[in-house]
Amino acid sequence: MLADAKANMGKEVEFSGCVHRIKNMGSIAFIVVRTSRDVIQTVYSADNCKDSIEGLREGFFVNVKGIVKENPKDFNGLEIELDSIKLISTNAAELPLKISQGRLNCTIEVNLDNRAASLRNPYERAIFKLQEGLVQGMHKFMQANNFTEIHSPKIVAQGAEGGANIFRLDYFGKSAFLNQSPQFYKQMAVAFFDRVYEIAPVYRAEKHATSRHINEYIGLDFEMGYIDSMYDVMKMEIAMLKSIFEYIKENYQNELKILEADVPEIKEVPSIKFADAIELLRGGEGSGKKFDLDPEDEVNLGKYAKEKYDSDFIFVTHFPSSKPPFYAMNSREDPREAYKFDLLFRGLEITSGGQRIHDYNEQVEKMKAQGLDPDDFKNYLEAHKYGLPPHGGLGIGLERLLMKLLNKNNIRETSLFPRDINRLLP
Amino acid sequence: MLADAKANMGKEVEFSGCVHRIKNMGSIAFIVVRTSRDVIQTVYSADNCKDSIEGLREGFFVNVKGIVKENPKDFNGLEIELDSIKLISTNAAELPLKISQGRLNCTIEVNLDNRAASLRNPYERAIFKLQEGLVQGMHKFMQANNFTEIHSPKIVAQGAEGGANIFRLDYFGKSAFLNQSPQFYKQMAVAFFDRVYEIAPVYRAEKHATSRHINEYIGLDFEMGYIDSMYDVMKMEIAMLKSIFEYIKENYQNELKILEADVPEIKEVPSIKFADAIELLRGGEGSGKKFDLDPEDEVNLGKYAKEKYDSDFIFVTHFPSSKPPFYAMNSREDPREAYKFDLLFRGLEITSGGQRIHDYNEQVEKMKAQGLDPDDFKNYLEAHKYGLPPHGGLGIGLERLLMKLLNKNNIRETSLFPRDINRLLP
Known part of the structure; x- marks a missing residue:
């Protein structure tokens, strides 16, 4: 997906993924979406995006559409300005591990006992x-x-x-x-x-x-x-x-x-x-x-x-x-x-x-x-x-x-x- | 190997393989050599080849050198005129199945019981x-x-x-x-x-x-x-x-x-x-x-x-x-x-x-x-x-x-x- 975004700078892209991390800043929110090989930052603002993000939680699965913008401070060098975000699937419980911040902070036993969660890191x-x-x-x-x-x-x-x-x-x-x-x-x-x-x-x-x-x-x-x-x-x-x-x-x-x-x-x-x-x-x-x-x-x-x-x-x-x-x-x-x-x-x-x-x-x-x-x-x-x-x-x-x-x-x-x-x- | 031979028509090639079939005609002999994907006909004559083929048997492993010649009647359209044939390895017994003539002529049980032999077909x-x-x-x-x-x-x-x-x-x-x-x-x-x-x-x-x-x-x-x-x-x-x-x-x-x-x-x-x-x-x-x-x-x-x-x-x-x-x-x-x-x-x-x-x-x-x-x-x-x-x-x-x-x-x-x-x- 990342290669696709890089090739479409300034244009609209659409993809699906898992809500990996949400940082809600009030008027805008940073929603990091995890796809098969990447984590991609998207930016939500009520002005630009026609959908609401009320109730959206980390671990939910979404389809997003938005414009690719350069962002030199980002790991990938870009972010997506959201036009739309549609909920595809929810979860029944939050992850027992914090998977979204760099490396896991747990023992190998905990990692292996919770493989369905830990491999999402x-x-x-x-x-x-x-x-x-x-x-x-x-x-x-x-x-x-x-x-x-x-x-x-x-x-x-x-x-x-x-x-x-x-x-x-x-x-x-x-x-x-x-x-x-x-x-x-x-x-x-x-x-x-x-x-x-x-x-x-x-x-x-x-x-x-x-x-x-x-x-x-x-x-x-x-x-x-x-x-x-x-x-x-x-x-x-x-x-x-x-x-x-x-x-x-x-x-x-x-x-x-x-x-x-x-x-x-x-x-x-x-x-x-x-x-x-x-x-x-x-x-x-x-x-x-x-x-x-x-x-x-x-x-x-x-x-x-x-x-x-x-x-x-x-x-x-x-x-x-x-x-x-x-x-x-x-x-x-x-x-x-x-x-x-x-x-x-x-x-x-x-x-x-x-x-x-x-x-x-x-x-x-x-x-x-x-x-x-x-x-x-x-x-x-x-x-x-x-x-x-x-x-x-x-x-x-x-x-x-x-x-x-x-x-x-x-x-x-x-x-x-x-x-x-x-x-x-x- | 066959692709190599086809690309070297008229030139000398060298390869190793298993003696798949020998047809000895007296002054000349046709020695079919099995390589990983092909069976390639070589032609031995005492005049051209510096090595003897006395004692050579089907199932032995050899290294051969020779000139690639066209032969429209051959399955591959070519044969190798031998300059040399060196014995690499022998066997201790003949195969229990006839593997060199087209399809195996045995039941599936016999085929499977003798897999070390039958897969050489x-x-x-x-x-x-x-x-x-x-x-x-x-x-x-x-x-x-x-x-x-x-x-x-x-x-x-x-x-x-x-x-x-x-x-x-x-x-x-x-x-x-x-x-x-x-x-x-x-x-x-x-x-x-x-x-x-x-x-x-x-x-x-x-x-x-x-x-x-x-x-x-x-x-x-x-x-x-x-x-x-x-x-x-x-x-x-x-x-x-x-x-x-x-x-x-x-x-x-x-x-x-x-x-x-x-x-x-x-x-x-x-x-x-x-x-x-x-x-x-x-x-x-x-x-x-x-x-x-x-x-x-x-x-x-x-x-x-x-x-x-x-x-x-x-x-x-x-x-x-x-x-x-x-x-x-x-x-x-x-x-x-x-x-x-x-x-x-x-x-x-x-x-x-x-x-x-x-x-x-x-x-x-x-x-x-x-x-x-x-x-x-x-x-x-x-x-x-x-x-x-x-x-x-x-x-x-x-x-x-x-x-x-x-x-x-x-x-x-x-x-x-x-x-x-x-x-x-x-």
């Missing part, structure tokens, strides 16, 4: 408009790079990651699960689409309530065939993130401004081997014993990347091969390491990826080496049995990416209706 | 490439019409449609469900984004194995505020379908050709009231008693639309208001009817939609009239309580839309990895 909704931008930017990049979008089932007979962090459901008397990632299906699809991606919910039954975990999140997944090494996947990820950031800077300027977002310039992204990272973080101590990074390690690696390379991102590569996932290809140089990588963004893991095993026998052997029974993976292994090209891929957590982009401390702030161990509503 | 995979086209076409239209894409949770405390057709899961000791539609969240979001859409899985625990039901499908949902009537929603749907069909005709020509798809020209879409439809289908008998269309009714209405209006689509409107959904607004002219519509495509319901109740008290009253307790919908009703603009929306089943577009008899054919009462694998 322009700052809060801008978070999710920007979330859309990240997703649309990914579609754009993937489509331009010949990836095919797929839709794999979330109800599965078996989770892709195994372990206890999985939701179980009753499927017509059979036991089924909510998938932990589209991994198996992405790999199967590489055999016929070469490159695939999926943007869909992913489920992890994490029993810990941390600021970086939610139990249902949107996975940005891709998988690509005919790679030479995992570095092809890493290069594709960086190209994608650059492209997405360009896309939001071009199309979501208003939201970036409202959110005071700090979109990083991506230059060269440094890369460190897992063993070297552990050595760097702990010296001799603990190296060789550790199999994963903990949150503190991630924060410290983030600082290291920023200080040494002026980079908001850092790859950690070559995780121990004894550790899941079982589908990670072991290094040809040192089989104790796998071609697996994480990408950290401002000290938080936002991606796991790597080169996968494409050879049937190699995959069967690695399953056995990790104490898994290949017979339990019969359907998955058919892809390998009938042949797969060398391939790799990754998954990005959408909410984590957005969380770090906005320098938020809690992932719940970047999920529209978050789910955690204590939250199933709204 | 160019006809089968073209179905899902086209599915992508429908989804991308929707994104394009929605974005151009100021709809915001949202991601609502699928794990919920309460299903949007109620009833017994719902999957239950254990959520950390609490009872939770898989959502039957994003309805509640879409409506909440209209208050702050005006227009929203979501493309995401939807769950229905249908206990019947029919050719038109699967238990997990992709819902194409949108909801729009500031409407005057449900006809605004119907108009938007038709504009969207037209735009999607244009999009696939422009960008998925190859797949439409492989699939022999019959994409309808959408002109005026006829509309019939539910009561009139029942009268038309059954005369006096049963009218007034029936509350929904059955599959046979839908088929007959499809025939009627085709014969009388030469239309592949027909709207059925004004369903009885006593029937779910409880959020459908009752007609102002006759409260026994609701502003609810279905859209039939070639005799199958692909959409339910309508104008929703936006007034809090009206919604509470309708819940009571349908025997529901408003206290069970406290979170949902907060959206109404704090105010909503007049709004409406709809949901389209992606697999049904594709099924009818391809004139398929079974919805399982248009789901990548379908889920039904008997199928949880692969």
